[in-house]
Amino acid sequence: MATIDLLALEPTVITRDLSNKYILLAAPYKFGKTTFMSNVPGALVLSFEPGLNARAGVYAQKITSWSDLKQVCRQLSKPEVMSKFKCVCFDTIEIAANLCQEFVCARAGVQAMSDVPYGKLYKEYELEFSKTIRGIAMLGYGCIFACHTEVKSIEVSPEVVVEQIRPKLDRRAFDIVNGLVDIIGIGVMEFDEKGEKRRVLYTSETPTIKAG
Numbered sequence: 001m002a003t004i005d006l007l008a009l010e011p012t013v014i015t016r017d018l019s020n021k022y023i024l025l026a027a028p029y030k031f032g033k034t035t036f037m038s039n040v041p042g043a044l045v046l047s048f049e050p051g052l053n054a055r056a057g058v059y060a061q062k063i064t065s066w067s068d069l070k071q072v073c074r075q076l077s078k079p080e081v082m083s084k085f086k087c088v089c090f091d092t093i094e095i096a097a098n099l100c101q102e103f104v105c106a107r108a109g110v111q112a113m114s115d116v117p118y119g120k121l122y123k124e125y126e127l128e129f130s131k132t133i134r135g136i137a138m139l140g141y142g143c144i145f146a147c148h149t150e151v152k153s154i155e156v157s158p159e160v161v162v163e164q165i166r167p168k169l170d171r172r173a174f175d176i177v178n179g180l181v182d183i184i185g186i187g188v189m190e191f192d193e194k195g196e197k198r199r200v201l202y203t204s205e206t207p208t209i210k211a212g
Helices: 033-038 066-076 093-108 117-138 171-180
Strands: 022-026 043-047 060-062 087-091 142-147 149-157 160-167 183-191 197-202
Touching: 022 033, 022 160, 022 171, 033 043, 033 087, 033 142, 066 093, 066 117, 093 117, 093 142, 093 171, 117 142, 117 171, 149 183, 160 183
Parallel strands: 022 142, 022 183, 043 060, 043 087, 087 142
Antiparallel strands: 149 160, 183 197
């Protein structure tokens, strides 16, 4: 057991270095999410989907199963790995969540989470996903979670329904990630008065954008 010495604690320091931040970056395809993450100093990009073919000099590990991610997590605690990487980037976190569900279902010997009554597998999924993601953060790594966006109808009042752009994550995965991150950035492609396309990143919530 590690020794706790409260008198040796130092106050936290806020820096502009993205490598020690916790960010959920949600944006449409081709927005530049992978490019953004690969430019973070000390980044290890966990590639759950192809997207780095045009990028050189990126430390990327292909992940095709939840077991792959658990193997990576075991290596992340090694001192030599911790000295090489400062930030773990998930490209994308929604695929990671899907792989976690598949892992939980396979362990239970079923095809779908709903095949087991009383929501038991959903609880196991929450625990497995949370334990793994938070375990990486507790090692001292920054975390950047990339995902795509979706549009959902949100009832503001009985008379008013708005279309909201939000991260494309299931509710359980979103609640876990949302509880960890400092910033939710929503990327949107907009057009100026000349009809030219530009990338805009929102970091404050509005009725139509789930940022924060």
